[in-house]
Amino acid sequence: MATATALASSRLATTSPATTITLKGSTALVTEFFHYAVNSVLFQRGIYPPETFTRVAKYGLTMLVTTEAALTDYLSATLGQVAEWLGRGELQALVLAVASVETGAVVERWVFDVEASDDGEGKEGGATAAAASGGGGGIKAPKEEKAVTAEIQAIIRQITASITFLPLLEDACTFDLIFYVSAAAATPDECEESGGRCVVNAQQVQLRSFDTGVHRVHTLVAYARQEE
Structure with missing residues (x-):
């Protein structure tokens, strides 16, 4: 029994670093999600x-990403800054506001709230260090x-299905x-202070969340309520 216990502990010590998502890994995952979202x-x-998008395989799905050079450069630079904020624990939310070119009114607001996971899983030295020190109870x-x-x-999938309930633009x-x-x-x-760019008379739909063990991201979309 003692030998079996020692063997199990040895396996945990050698395999857990490979399966634990670190702060750096979580930052990359969340930034990549923002890109595709x-x-x-x-x-x-x-x-x-639609002709300015190309198909790529990601997350077991067929994704569409822009081929517009200016937009690609903008997203690359912007998400590079997002990754820095995420890595320092400074990003609280990313919002994509869709506005009418004619009136300037915001008609949709896609919100991706970011918070730190409560349990500290995946942080550099987190769960692995606790296990190594014998303090793994409850982790x-x-x-x-x-x-x-x-x-x-x-x-x-929910973003793709959103066309079934969002008003036509x-x-x-x-x-x-x-x-x-x-x-x-x-x-x-190049960043400047901005208002929240909120939707007037908004209706909200809460979408799913994901949790890397380091960051938790909650998603919702707000859109202008149609007049009866």
């Missing part, structure tokens, strides 16, 4: 013409990337990305 919204809501099993991918897949629309960061966060010169 934003592209999905822009395609599904017709913000850019849940490390979150595996496969489980996170399944949760993200469910959100992407009759006017040409544009979009803005808005970031909520902690007061102490450093912001690049």
Whole structure:
């Protein structure tokens, strides 16, 4: 029995680092999700013409991503900054606001709230260090990337299905990305303070969430309530 216990402990010590999502890994997962989520919204809501998107395989799904050079460069630079904020624990939310080109009114608001997971799983030295020190009582099993991918897949499916309940965007629309960061966060010169860009007379639909064990992301969409 003693030998079996020692063997089990040895296996835990050698395999848990491979299955635990670290802060760096979580930051990459969340940033990547934002990339595909934003592209999905822009395609599904017709913000850019469908012919400017290309198909790629991701999360076990066929995803659509922009081929517009200017938009690609903008998203790459913007999400690079997002990754820095995430890594420092400074990002509180990313918002994609869809507005009418003609009136400037915000007609849809896609909100991705970010919070730190409560249990500290996956943080550098977190669950692994506790297990090594013998203080593993009550610590849940490390979150595996496969489980996170399944949760993200469910959100992407919901974004794709959103056309079944969101009002038709009759006017040409544009979009803005808005970031909520902690007061102490450093912001690049090209960023400027902005209002919340809220939807007037909004109706909200809460979508699914995903949890990497380090970051938890909650998703909802708010849209202009149609007149009866």
